[in-house]
Amino acid sequence: MFRQIEVDLRHRVWQQILWKESPNDPLRTYQLSTVTYGMPCSPSNAVRALKQCAIDNHGIITDACRAAVARNSIAHNFYVDDYLDSVDDANEALTRKFEVCEWNSNSAEVLKALNGFAVSTSEMDLG
Template sequence: MYSQVLVDPRDYDLQRIIWRNSSEEEIGHYQLKTITYGTASVLFLATRCIIQLANENSKQFPKASEVIRRDFYVDDLQTGADDLTEAMQLQGEITAILKQAGFDLRKWCPNSSALLESVTETDDSNHRFNISSKGINTLGLIWNHIEDTLCFSTNVKIDNSFTKRSVLATISSIFYPLGLLGPIIMQCKLFMQQLWLQNLEWDDKLPENLLNKWSDICKKIPFIEQIKIPRLVSVLEKY
């Protein structure tokens, strides 16, 4: 994504690199002409280019432009439509808009096999499609595109060397941005509260009674992976 965004020529010298492979060679001078990963402004500039594309195409493709402005997170697009026809139209328009600036969308993963076949047939760049029966990582959440459900992953190790620091690290590793695991995580946070009341230092090993209690909690945490939340929650109003 970043390699498609040019910087102003007046700023080339701000991205000057001097380099040589050995002390016997003359020093070479290079200027990076595209925005560079790691610089403070790179995220804003790349995102701003996408928004500019949407603004320039808002009259011709109003719906697609709105989606581009609203549903992108850096270079990841998450959006949807009410029916297959609308979804196929959106996919084509969004692809056309972004391709104007070299932003070539790929790795499509729809929850409709018909839409995937449509994308495959019209795609001419041999893009790899990110399809897995276990689901895909979608901004930290696991989305099972076949069942159209949101799932969770955990990686908890149980040992006898738990400390207050490692307990907090374990709790923090459970990612639940929508708050869907709140009732479960609350138990973990209440346990963390007990550690504070014990006046334990960060690297003190847990007393046996607390270690056993935390081990029991850790044994139950992997069951989170069995939870499946329907992605689509629709409320129909009755008049």
């Protein structure tokens, strides 16, 4: 996720690294153009960018109700690059339109219906 967020040109001066291929080579300075992975501020920067994207782009959804739900879901249901949500029934879960890499559910019905997607094989029984 971090490498997908471009840093504004004006702020790249604050993201510099020094590099030498070998001890005899000259020291080079590079400015990083994306959010840097592994720094204490990286998760906060990534989440902030995601939330700003939701604010800036929710208007492209023509249905105002769906746009508000999408914006609020992005604003409140992400932990860094993991989307966590809960719905009342299997039908509601199956009608959501997300492009995701991995699913998990405590509903066998939902997991079966998602067969063909990258479905997590671990099924929790929350009883």
